[in-house]
Structure formats: structure tokens, C-alpha cells
Amino acid sequence: AASVGVLEFSDFQCPYCGEFARIQLPLLLRDYVRSGVVRFWVSQYPLRTIHPHAAIAAGVATCAVRDGTFWTLHDWVFADPNRRLAEGAMALGRLSRMSPWKAWLCGHVGSLSNRWIGADFGRSLGIQITPTFLIGSIDGDRLRVRAVLEGLHEYADLIAAVRASTRTGVR
Numbered sequence: 424a425a426s427v428g429v430l431e432f433s434d435f436q437c438p439y440c441g442e443f444a445r446i447q448l449p450l451l452l453r454d455y456v457r458s459g460v461v462r463f464w465v466s467q468y469p470l471r472t473i474h475p476h477a478a479i480a481a482g483v484a485t486c487a488v489r490d491g492t493f494w495t496l497h498d499w500v501f502a503d504p505n506r507r508l509a510e511g512a513m514a515l516g517r518l519s520r521m522s523p524w525k526a527w528l529c530g531h532v533g534s535l536s537n538r539w540i541g542a543d544f545g546r547s548l549g550i551q552i553t554p555t556f557l558i559g560s561i562d563g564d565r566l567r568v569r570a571v572l573e574g575l576h577e578y579a580d581l582i583a584a585v586r587a588s589t590r591t592g593v594r
Contacts, residue, residue: 425462427455427558427588428566429581432466432545434553435481435500436474439575443554444501447578454582461585462561465497468545468553558584 429451433440441578448463467484480500487493522587548557552573560570560580570584 424458425459425561427460427585428462428464428561429585430464430466430566432468432550432553432555432557434467434469434474434477435484436477437470438552440554441501443575445496447581450578451581455585465493466545468550468555470553473529556581556584559588 431440433444451461451463456463466543467481469481470476484493484496487496495522545555554575556572557566557568558570558572559566561567571587572581572584
């Protein structure tokens with residue numbers, strides 16, 4: 424079982440989140456997550472005032488988690504920084520089992536609440552920018568945060584925080 428956890432607060436319209444998803448996340452997955460050393464989570468944190476479509480994308484992502492297609496959505500949206508999210512949700516429907524998403528969106532787009540997308544959780548922690556990473560040791564079902572990285576950092580900085588988050592060190 425993983426001894427270190429990384430929780431990313433992400434926004435589908437954030438160019439820095441997209442850069443992390445395209446460049447650094449594949450390295451983190453290859454080097455640490457697939458081997459079981461690190462557990463990685465994403466919490467949707469749309470910055471509505473500057474990214475008007477991010478809340479809808481976060482709602483679609485919530486459905487994708489239930490549908491088992493979150494990573495398909497995540498990778499598809501972030502693969503092209505110029506992709507329009509409104510078109511993306513419909514196009515993605517052709518790639519996966521979108522009918523539950525369409526039903527969910529029809530019922531919730533007008534009333535997306537923070538409980539669906541983790542915004543209250545992020546605000547309660549003082550998160551203000553995306554991406555923000557909480558990095559720490561895993562203790563049972565808890566993440567004991569030892570480092571917070573706000574914004575996009577070099578991969579080496581992320582790995583240094585991962586290594587510092589465990590007593591025995593991660594190679």
C-alpha cells in the first residue's frame with residue numbers, strides 16, 4: 424500500500440493544471456503511482472470567476488467518477504489546451520457511456536452546488552489557486568499533509584515534497 428499521498432486541486436480550464444496533466448502527471452504515474460509508492464487523487468476546484476465553464480466540467484467529472492470514466496475525461500480535456508469544454512462534454516459522450524452524464528447534467532447544470540465538486544472542501548482548506556497539491560504521508564484513511572505546493576512547480580520540486588513526506592524516504 425502507498426505510504427505517500429498527493430491530492431491535487433484542479434480546474435479543467437486552468438492552463439497550469441493542463442500543463443501538469445500533460446507533462447508531469449504521466450511522470451508521477453510512471454515513477455511512483457504505478458509502483459504503489461504514491462497514491463494520487465484529484466479534487467475538482469473550479470475557479471468560477473475566471474473560468475466560467477470549469478464548474479460544468481467539474482460536474483461532468485463527478486459523473487465520470489461514478490461512471491468509471493474519469494481518467495478518460497481528464498486526459499481528453501487536458502490533451503488539447505484549446506479544446507472547448509462545452510463541446511468536449513458532448514464529444515466525450517461518443518467515447519464512453521455518456522447517457523448517465525447527460526441525464527445528470529440536464530438535472531444539475533442550472534443548480535451545480537459545491538457539494539458535487541469539492542469547492543467547499545477546498546475553500547475550507549484555504550485553497551486559492553490551481554493547481555494546488557497537498558502532499559503527505561498516508562495514515563490509515565487520512566492524509567497527514569506535510570507540504571503544500573501552490574501553482575505549477577518543477578517536477579523535481581514535487582518529487583522532493585513526496586520524498587520528504589515519509590520518514591523512510593522514497594527513492
